[in-house]
Amino acid sequence: MDYIHQYISALISLSVDMAPYLILGFLIAGILKVLVPANIMTKYLGKSNTSSVINASLFGIPLPLCSCGVLPTGISLYKNGASKGSSVSFLISTPQTGVDSILVTWSMLGLPLAIIRPITAFFTGVAGGILTNKFDSTRLSIKTEVNQEKKSKGSSLREIFRYAFIEMVDDIAKWLVIGLLIAAFITVAVPDEFFNEFNITGLTGMVLILVVSIPLYICATASVPIAAVLLLKGLSPGAILVFLMAGPATNAATITVIGKNLGKKTLIVYMASLIIGSLLFGLLIDNFLPHEWFMPMASMMGDHQHEILPMWLSVSSAVLLSLFIFYSFLKSFHQWFKRKTNNQKLADMKYLDDISIGVDGMTCQKCKAKIEAGLNSLDGVAIVDADVEAKSVSIKGEHLDLKKIENKVTEMGYSFKGINPN
Numbered sequence: 001m002d003y004i005h006q007y008i009s010a011l012i013s014l015s016v017d018m019a020p021y022l023i024l025g026f027l028i029a030g031i032l033k034v035l036v037p038a039n040i041m042t043k044y045l046g047k048s049n050t051s052s053v054i055n056a057s058l059f060g061i062p063l064p065l066c067s068c069g070v071l072p073t074g075i076s077l078y079k080n081g082a083s084k085g086s087s088v089s090f091l092i093s094t095p096q097t098g099v100d101s102i103l104v105t106w107s108m109l110g111l112p113l114a115i116i117r118p119i120t121a122f123f124t125g126v127a128g129g130i131l132t133n134k135f136d137s138t139r140l141s142i143k144t145e146v147n148q149e150k151k152s153k154g155s156s157l158r159e160i161f162r163y164a165f166i167e168m169v170d171d172i173a174k175w176l177v178i179g180l181l182i183a184a185f186i187t188v189a190v191p192d193e194f195f196n197e198f199n200i201t202g203l204t205g206m207v208l209i210l211v212v213s214i215p216l217y218i219c220a221t222a223s224v225p226i227a228a229v230l231l232l233k234g235l236s237p238g239a240i241l242v243f244l245m246a247g248p249a250t251n252a253a254t255i256t257v258i259g260k261n262l263g264k265k266t267l268i269v270y271m272a273s274l275i276i277g278s279l280l281f282g283l284l285i286d287n288f289l290p291h292e293w294f295m296p297m298a299s300m301m302g303d304h305q306h307e308i309l310p311m312w313l314s315v316s317s318a319v320l321l322s323l324f325i326f327y328s329f330l331k332s333f334h335q336w337f338k339r340k341t342n343n344q345k346l347a348d349m350k351y352l353d354d355i356s357i358g359v360d361g362m363t364c365q366k367c368k369a370k371i372e373a374g375l376n377s378l379d380g381v382a383i384v385d386a387d388v389e390a391k392s393v394s395i396k397g398e399h400l401d402l403k404k405i406e407n408k409v410t411e412m413g414y415s416f417k418g419i420n421p422n
Contacts, residue, residue, distance in 0.1 A: 003188055011184035012318075014108075014225045019317035020309055021107040022176075022221065023165075025100025029064040030164030032099070034156060045082035045090070053129030056086040060094030060125065061118045064101070064168060064221075070094045071254060071363045073413075075261050084136065084262060088270055089129030091258065095248040096121035100168075101220035105244075108228040112293040113237070117244060120281045124245070128273030136265035165324050172219050173328040179222030186229045195234035205239035206282045210246055210275065217251035220244070228296045237294035238282030245278040253364040261363070335373050353380075353400040358417030359409055362388045367414075374412045378404055392420055 044055040056077075065073060070091060078087040097118045106114035195201055200208060218226070227240045250271070259267040285294070362371060368386040371393060375384045381397040395405065402419070409416040 006188045007184050010187040011180060014180055014183055014187075014228075015321070016314045016318045017108055018104045018225060019321045020314055021103035022100055023317050023321060025064065025098070025103045025221070026164040026168045027160070028062075028099040029168055030160040030162075032062060033163045034160045045077060045086035048083040048085055048133045050126075050130060052083055052086040053089045053126055053133065056082070056089040056129060057093040057122050057125035060090045061097045061121055062099050063094050064098035065094050071257050071367075075257070075361075075363055078262065083133065084266060085129040085131075085133035087262065088132040088266060088273075089125040091254075092128045092249060092270065092273060093121045093125030095220060096124075096245050098220050101224060101248075104221050104224045108224050109231070109240075109296060110294065112289075113241070113244075116241065116281075116285070120241065120245060120277065123281075124273050124277035127277060128270055131269045131273060132266050135269060136263060166328075169324045169328050170331070172221060173325045175217070175219045175222045177325065179218060180225055183225035183229045186226065186233065190229075190233050192232070193234040195230075195236075197234070201234070201236045202238070202286060203279075203283065205236055206242045206279055209235075209239045209243045210278065213243055213246040214250045214271075214275075215252050216247065217253070218247045220248040223247045231294065232296055236282075236286050237289075237291065238284075238286035240294070241285055242278040242282045245281075246274060249274055253366075257363045332373070335376055338376060353398065354394075354396050355400060355402075356392050356394050356420040357405065357409075358391055358420050359386070359393050360391055360415035360417055362386060362391060362414065364388065370412060371409070371414065374408050375405060378408060391417075 044059075045052050060070075063070075063073075074087050074091040074094070077090060078084065082090075102114050102117060105117055191197070195205060223244055227243055230243070231237065231240050255267065255271070258270055262270075359371060362368060365388070368388050371386040372384045375381055375393065375395060378401070380399050380401070381395060383394075383396040385394045387393070406416045
């Protein structure tokens with residue numbers, strides 16, 4: 001019973017620590033999404049030179065996209081004319097950071113690491129892009145796409161909040177909760193100074209973290225509470241940085257998609273840049289920077305006398321964040337229940353449409369889930385089955401409205417290619 005109480009206390013403490021910074025990060029992300037034109041990146045990333053590579057890394061660092069979320073964006077940039085080096089630079093830099101994860105890093109791991117994260121993301125992204133242009137600059141035969149997305153005139157405050165606290169929360173809610181649950185479990189289950197006692201420090205700790213992080217998916221923000229707890233348990237700051245870099249920037253889906261769309265040589269450069277870069281920066285931190293720079297915030301160690309933010313603000317932010325997450329889960333449950341109900345009613349429909357449409361931009365299972373959930377929310381739609389490999393979506397329902405389907409696909413950031421021929 002005592003362990004359960006400790007676990008709940010650790011979970012609440014972690015959530016309260018990061019909530020204000022996460023909400024601020026979401027808000028900034030919404031502002032960036034609405035105010036920055038969608039085609040501004042493509043304009044500056046088209047050449048196979050160092051300038052385009054640097055631009056790609058600078059563009060990507062503040063964007064709140066995780067490794068799966070960045071894939072359709074990065075591949076789309078490449079298909080729209082960005083050079084292969086620029087695309088790789090964007091794909092490396094973007095998932096490591098984001099305004100939300102940088103602010104959460106500041107809240108839980110201190111300002112030095114919050115500054116170092118985007119710096120390492122920038123240098124590894126630029127290095128990967130330059131190496132790609134040098135060793136594999138040949139474009140694959142991919143048809144260039146024209147971005148037809150239209151933005152409404154003026155900045156909509158409603159759209160900023162919708163993207164920040166609905167779409168952004170939908171994207172990371174599941175992984176954020178998983179990250180917090182894991183971090184709280186490590187807090188209770190792993191003894192203090194665990195890594196020091198078993199000599200899992202320095203380069204040994206970095207390699208171990210690297211091996212564990214590469215195949216797994218964890219978003220940049222959700223990785224922070226886990227990193228903070230691992231630091232408390234004795235893992236070196238350098239190994240923590242390796243985790244914060246490799247965890248968000250790699251996973252099995254990322255490796256597969258990059259290899260297929262950009263080629264095996266580019267995939268090798270991508271992985272080598274991340275592995276060598278993370279180990280290099282990790283060793284620099286452990287050997288040349290003061291260890292006391294990288295202690296978790298005082299509130300995580302039980303000292304609430306020197307908190308950066310007042311307790312009322314942290315607690316109210318945690319409550320607000322919990323409501324956003326609950327709403328996201330409630331929507332997911334509603335969509336699941338609707339699909340189940342529609343499946344039961346499907347046989348009773350007097351008039352049934354069955355169409356297959358082409359959709360470009362789907363690159364992973366997260367894209368498949370997003371497309372299926374989005375189209376299932378439309379009136380009359382009963383069953384949606386997205387095929388990532390075939391770039392097609394099968395839709396069954398009653399009195400389907402093709403225009404609404406097209407608008408929904410475009411709204412979700414994908415390219416509608418019309419009805420597939422029989």
